[in-house]
Amino acid sequence: MWIRDVRPWGTASSDVRIEGETIAEIVPASGHVDESDIRGRGRILLPSFSDVHVHLDSTRLGLPFRSHTGGPDVWTMMLNDRENWRDAEVGIVERVSHTLGLMVARGTTRIRSFAQVDVDAGMERLEAVLAARDAHRERAEVQIIAFPQAGLLREEGSAQVLEDALRAGADVVGGIDPCTLDRDPVRHLDIVFGLAEKYAVPVDIHLHEPGDLGRFSADLILERTLALGMQGNVVISHGYGLWDGSESQTRSLVERFAEADVATATIAPGGRATLPLRLMTENGVRVGLGEDGQRDYWSPYGNADMLDRTWQLAFTHGYRRDEDIEHCLAIASRGGASIIDRDLPRLTGIDDRPGLAGGDRADLLIVAGDTPTAAVMDRLPDRTVLHRGRVVADGLELV
Template identity: 35%
Template sequence: MTTPVSGPSLAAPALVDAHIHPDKTTWGTPWQSRKPAQTLAELIQNDRDAEFDTSTEERAHALLSNAVANGTLAMRAHVDVASHIGVDNVVAVRAAADRLAPFLTVQIVAFPQFGLLTNSGTLEMMRESLNVGADLVGGIDPAGVDGDVEGHLDAVFGLAGEAGRDVDIHLHDGGDVGLMQIREIARRTVGLGMQGRVTIGHAFAACDTSLPRLRETLDRVAEAGVWLTTCALGPDPVPDLDLFEQHGVRLALGSDGVRDSWSPFGTGSMVDRAHLLGYRTGALTDADLERCYRLASTAGGELLGVPDLARWAGPGFDTRLEFEANSIAQLVVDRPAPRRVIRRGVNYTG
């Protein structure tokens, strides 16, 4: 993947965060204790109850700035849109991202965290968000949150078709119900000619190797060109990376929430996240660790369609990171911050 340069310095591809929630972060603010939560509904309620002393733009900018300093040069940001929020968070995150251009490329997903069909007025706010800074149409657990798989997906894909946008759907639902929804998303993707333009985040059911229809589902995902993203969070399921590769499933890595109401953990560093993915999936060999780095870098660049981040042309490439490490495998384990962050020949100085 990379070629070491002189001494202990290593040039490596820039990092991409394929799934992050910058509007929820407490980054740069005083410590906030979290409430207990055992279910998705309880976690979502914690989002509703969260209170902040600083603006969404300032908190998002603090997190995004830290991410860039740690080598992340693009991200897909899921931002809450709802009837009680309106489009304010989208406007705020877009403003924060604009302050870091051109070093950071940010795609915003309009995310109906609190329900799309069950939260009256949210679909209209989703439509409006696409006019004020959102790039993609999001969704969440058509069965588990909205209780209407067909209606939820009709709304998501309908809005995407109306606006000419791509789709990125959160899917926490597990078991056979989760796999069914993955297959249905793949079916619609093919039927609408949206191959390569649809992503499923988390896809926990696809991480359950005990499910009899898993391999069939992974084949459907690959045939439809649907991307999956994973975040290697705490006790959450992680993919069998070898199995995904065998079935040709395209996968990228993200941070998810960073020090938000759901979790006190996270740093915004994708080197840290690659380390966690390696730890959670039992990476042992250099090849295993290099794969984790690839999922945190060029795979994400390919997902987001950012040319200078989707390919790697060697240590002289004008978009690169420079680390104090002897190999990719070592830096994934040791987790150093980059010495230099360079995009299109310009060194990031903060």
């Protein structure tokens, strides 16, 4: 199969030959078009997006808008979600599948989703994400993180539910704020890393903790990663408070992330310290982007569009130069992909534009725009999405 007249990363017009699931070659555009060819029409060719931090199980996309009723901290927000998520106008299985379909249609074909497991929800939310993954199995690959949103020590039986979720099919074991939520970082991390060892799964820990406290928790996670030989298998998500210290603190922490091969996933939040993206990439730290909640009981934000979230990543970092905004696209696509699939190479610098070479898997997004930066600014609906060499969406509609 050929994709005709596309511009890889905004460069010269090219034709792309696909064999099976793989890019076979990219050659200068010939002007020839067969009936079976995909028509690029001069659009930009990019790797498809990888959302490495999304909570599919709490989505309200497609439902009537609901005013926000959450409290000021993680625990009260969790209680608000717990009180309301079962009362939505549509059942959770349908909601999750609908949102996953929207994500694919907009250009995301690799997803890492959390599924909340606790003594209240049991396996119900996990089962909904598992069902959505199965429904879209030909359109996207989905990793599922068993996520103890309520902590592991505040409610009796929480650790057992987390283990039950891994037995039920979750791919990754999650953790959250070992100091501020569970107030016992040693026991919390004992449980998380103990389950990771027992079931041979990666770890992904939400870390909202501020300043020195957040850096203390990060130190404990880095130490355990090295001690257990889990390099390349641990992600610290959010990490809001890690990067507001001195320049020497930031540089030292980035170097320790690199030594332990601990990745980070950001949602490009507003009003927070930004990540040292250039420093991280230059030191070999894997960074991915995600959308977090999708207009849910935690926040009214989120629209299933990673191109929109790429704009947010560039905007919150104050980027204007093309090289920086294209770097955000690389983070949102292959940067996150290297977290989901650790066999993929990490980004090597802010000028690295991977994912469109012979031998790369044909997970692709064709999008309208004068340049990649213009595509991020305009976020036009004229998009074609390929997963493993097959067209799975066109014009924001699933095929």
